[in-house]
Every structure is written in C-alpha cells, then in structure tokens.
Amino acid sequence: MLIPEPLKKGDKVAIISLSSGIVGEPYCSNTRETGLARLCRFGLEPVFTENALRGTEYILANPQARAADLKAAFLDDSIKAIITAIGGVETFRTIPYLMEDEEFREAVRSHPKIFLGFSDTTHNHFMLHRLGLQTYYGQAFMCDIAELSGEMLPYSEAQFESLFAPYHGRRITPSDTWYDERKDFSSAALGTMPVSHKEEHGYELLQGSPVFEGELLGGCVDSMGEMLLADVLETLGELIAPVCERVAGLADDFRRQSEIIRRYDIFPSADEWRGKIFFAETSEEAPTPELLRKYLAVFRAEGVFDSVSGIIVGKPIDEKYYEEYKDVWREEVGNAELPILYNVNFGHAAPRAILPYRARARVDAEKQEIVLL
Numbered sequence: 242m243l244i245p246e247p248l249k250k251g252d253k254v255a256i257i258s259l260s261s262g263i264v265g266e267p268y269c270s271n272t273r274e275t276g277l278a279r280l281c282r283f284g285l286e287p288v289f290t291e292n293a294l295r296g297t298e299y300i301l302a303n304p305q306a307r308a309a310d311l312k313a314a315f316l317d318d319s320i321k322a323i324i325t326a327i328g329g330v331e332t333f334r335t336i337p338y339l340m341e342d343e344e345f346r347e348a349v350r351s352h353p354k355i356f357l358g359f360s361d362t363t364h365n366h367f368m369l370h371r372l373g374l375q376t377y378y379g380q381a382f383m384c385d386i387a388e389l390s391g392e393m394l395p396y397s398e399a400q401f402e403s404l405f406a407p408y409h410g411r412r413i414t415p416s417d418t419w420y421d422e423r424k425d426f427s428s429a430a431l432g433t434m435p436v437s438h439k440e441e442h443g444y445e446l447l448q449g450s451p452v453f454e455g456e457l458l459g460g461c462v463d464s465m466g467e468m469l470l471a472d473v474l475e476t477l478g479e480l481i482a483p484v485c486e487r488v489a490g491l492a493d494d495f496r497r498q499s500e501i502i503r504r505y506d507i508f509p510s511a512d513e514w515r516g517k518i519f520f521a522e523t524s525e526e527a528p529t530p531e532l533l534r535k536y537l538a539v540f541r542a543e544g545v546f547d548s549v550s551g552i553i554v555g556k557p558i559d560e561k562y563y564e565e566y567k568d569v570w571r572e573e574v575g576n577a578e579l580p581i582l583y584n585v586n587f588g589h590a591a592p593r594a595i596l597p598y599r600a601r602a603r604v605d606a607e608k609q610e611i612v613l614l
Contacts, residue, residue, distance in 0.1 A: 242599050243353040243374045245322075248405045250284035252321040255314045256382050258293040259307050260361040261329025262300025264383055265293065268427045275431075276387030283401075290314055293326060301331060308338035308345075311365070315348040321355065322404070327383040328360025328461075328524075333468070333498045336368055340505040349374050355404060357381075357595070359588060360524060363460030364468070367507045370458070370598055377404070378460060378520070379587050379595035383426060390434045394420065396592035403595060413594045413611040415443045415584075420591040422525060422558050435591065438560075442584050446606035447571055449580030453551035454603045454614075457596050458509060459520035461588065463528060466536030468502040469543065470495045511544030518604065519545060520596055522555025522588025523566070530565040537573035551580035551604060553611065555588035582606055 248254075256276075258264055264273060273294075280287040290310035292300070300307060314323045339345050349372045356369060356376040366376045380386070385397045393401065396416040403411055421436040459465070502508050519540075523533065540546060554570060557563050563584075570581055582604055587594040601614040 243350065245353045245355045245375065247407055248283075248285065248322055248355065251286065252284075253286040253288060253319050254280060254322040254324055255288055255290050255317075255320045256293055256324050256326055257290045257307075257310050257314060258295075258300050258326045259311065259335060259358070259365055260300075260325070260332045261327050262293075262295060262297040263329075263426070264326040265296040265300070269383070271428045271431050272383055272387045272389065272426045275389060276382050279386050279388075279393065288320075304331065304334035305338050307332075308335040308342075311335065311339065312342065312345040312348060315345065315352050315354065318352060323354060323356045324386070325358030325362050325365075325381050327381050328358070328362055330361055332361045332364040332464075333501055336364065336501050336505055336507065339368065340371075346372055357404070359593070360461050361464050363464040364507065366460055366598060367468075367509070368505070370509070371505070371507060375600070376598050377595050378598065379593045384423075384591070385593060387426075389423070389426065389430045389432070391432060394435075394592040396586065396594075400593065400595045408597050408600060408613045411613045413585075413596075413613070414609055415440055416586045416592050418592070419556060419560075419586070422589070422591070444585060444606055444609050445567075445583040447554075447567055447581040447583050448577055449551065450578075451580070451606035452604065453518070453580045454601065455516050455518035455550035456599045456601050457520055458514065458517040458598060459596075460522075461524055462521045462533065462536050463524040463526060465508070465521070466539050467495060467498060468508050469499060469539045508543070511548050514545050514548035517549050518602055519549045519552045520555070520585075520587065521552065522590075523557055525558055525589050527558055527561045530562055530569050533562075533566060533569050534573055537569065541573060541575060546574050546576060546579060549579070551582070553582045553585050553604060556584050556586060556590035558589040560590075580604070580606075582611075585611070 277287050292306040292310050314320050369376050418437050423435045603612045
C-alpha cells in the first residue's frame with residue numbers, strides 16, 4: 242500500500258470537482274473565499290484544478306474534464322494533497338478515462354498524495370484503493386473547510402489538523418455536539434451557525450463484541466449500493482419509485498454504472514473484505530429503512546458480511562431514521578455475532594471524522610473510542 246506523506250506548512254493543495262460542480266456557481270463565491278482563506282490559515286497554498294470552477298452543468302456533462310483534473314493533480318509534484326469540493330452524483334463516469342490511462346495509473350503509484358473526500362467520492366476512493374493508494378474518507382472543501390459560520394466546526398477542524406501528522410495512535414471519540422445539515426451555501430448563510438444538538442447517544446454497540454480490530458474499508462452506503470444495484474435491479478420491483486425519487490427511472494444509468502464497476506474491478510471482492518472493518522454511512526438523501534435494507538442485501542450477496550471482522554456505522558444525517566436504521570442493520574447483516582458500532586461521527590452528519598483507508602483500527606465500544614494503530 243502506498244502511504245502519502247502528512248501535510249506540512251507551505252504545501253500546495255488542489256481543490257477538485259469530481260462530482261457536483263456547485264463550487265463554481267456564482268452564488269457560492271463566499272463559500273469559495275471562506276474556504277481558501279481557511280486553508281491559507283492552516284499554512285497551505287490552495288489552488289483549484291483547471292475545470293473545478295466551470296459550474297454545475299459543465300462538470301456534469303464532461304466527466305473527461307473531471308478525470309483530466311485528477312490526472313493533472315497526481316502528475317504535479319508540487320501538489321501534496323487533493324481535496325474534493327463536494328460530493329454529488331456521476332463520479333463513476335470518470336473511472337474509464339482514468340483506469341484506461343496508463344500514465345494516470347503510473348502517476349498515482351509514483352506520486353502518492355493525500356486524497357480527501359466523502360459521499361459519491363466513494364467511487365474514486367475505491368478506484369485509488371485498487372491502484373494501491375491509501376486515501377482519506379470524511380471531509381470536503383465546501384462542507385467542512387469552508388464552514389460559513391466563521392470557523393470550522395471544532396471537531397472537524399481537529400480532524401483536519403490530524404492530516405499534518407502520521408495517524409498512528411490517533412483516537413476517534415464521539416463529538417459532544419452534532420449539527421443539522423447545512424443546505425444553503427449562498428451569501429445569505431454567511432456568518433450563521435448550523436443548528437446544534439447535544440449528543441445524547443455516543444457510540445452505540447448494536448451487537449457483538451465491544452472490542453474488535455481490522456483495517457478500515459468502506460464509504461457511503463448509497464454510493465456503494467448503487468455500484469452494484471443493477472445486479473439486483475429486478476428484485477427491487479415497485480419498491481424503487483416510492484422510496485427514493487432519485488433512483489426511480491435510472492435503471493439504464495445503474496446498469497452502466499455496474500458494468501463500469503465490474504469491468505475495472507472497483508468494488509472489493511469478498512476476499513479483499515476478509516478481516517476488514519466495514520465503515521458505512523447513509524447520504525443526505527436519507528434512504529428509507531426499506532431502501533437501506535435493499536442496499537445491505539446487496540452487500541450481503543457480495544459476501545461482505547461473511548468476511549469482515551466488524552462494522553462501524555455513521556450517524557444518520559439529522560438523526561433521521563435513527564432508531565429504524567438500527568433494526569435494519571441488525572436484521573440484514575445476518576450474523577448476531579458480528580460486532581456493529583453505531584452512531585460514529587463520519588460521513589454526511591456533521592461534524593466529520595477522517596478515516597484513512599486500510600489503516601488498522603481497534604474499536605472499543607466501552608471506552609468509546611476508535612484507535613488508529
């Protein structure tokens with residue numbers, strides 16, 4: 242595994258639009274400036290990739306441009322980290338342009354650097370994992386670094402600062418506070434705090450041993466499920482339309498996506514999941530418990546739950562379906578002995594921890610900590 246060097250003061254970092262191009266929209270100008278200023282205060286030199294600011298329509302229509310930006314960032318030795326602007330959809334369309342480009346594949350191996358993002362960026366994480374690079378799941382430029390209240394959320398800021406040192410020995414513990422999703426990134430939101438709540442649950446052990454170990458591997462449930470959804474599309478029947486409007490009518494897209502995922506061997510095999518800790522979190526779409534059940538059934542069919550040493554599940558956004566999701570996880574995993582730690586601060590619910598792929602971790606529910614070994 243290729244392990245990138247930690248950040249240091251003076252490093253150049255590239256901000257890239259691999260999914261949504263919203264960061265380039267005029268109404269996000271305050272968000273851009275806020276994020277750039279904050280990276281500078283960390284002692285970093287931020288730059289946008291060539292196409293990152295070309296707007297939502299261009300980014301959506303031109304996956305080859307998104308892919309070209311990622312290739313250029315890896316080829317540029319002066320860039321030490323790549324930070325995704327935000328999540329979105331359609332990231333999978335960048336994969337053929339990259340995986341069929343030997344120069345890109347060699348650039349990843351020859352110029353390992355920090356890659357940070359979450360949500361739909363799960364596709365890129367799995368692609369880079371296939372190429373042997375350790376990447377980092379958990380934050381994005383717009384959602385975290387460019388927090389509009391005036392400062393980064395304290396928990397998220399401390400997690401970002403952890404990128405400036407080797408992660409070995411770092412402890413991830415529950416945040417005392419969680420926040421409602423911020424939906425407005427316009428100038429009207431500048432200086433406003435997201436609605437905050439006192440954490441009432443901490444890490445919850447749903448089943449299994451309170452202590453377990455393994456290497457971290459996973460991502461966004463929705464993104465991972467959609468990678469494989471065409472394989473079981475016929476089993477969903479009439480469930481799709483009423484439970485998730487975004488999914489309805491996208492059968493052809495799912496088939497294309499699954500074909501790409503299979504062609505380039507992006508989703509890890511059952512053997513690759515062996516002994517891993519599966520980390521998984523649901524998106525801002527807040528899939529219904531019924532749809533979550535279908536996603537988990539896909540993972541079970543892939544042999545994930547028969548292979549892993551344990552599961553850590555992210556806090557649901559806005560705590561929607563908080564109790565219902567717990568039942569789904571217990572029932573769909575199909576193994577009452579497999580440890581499941583619930584309500585961990587990573588993914589779509591703010592604040593966000595950063596999880597290094599393939600880092601070995603020890604989970605201790607009683608001590609309320611995840612230690613990176």
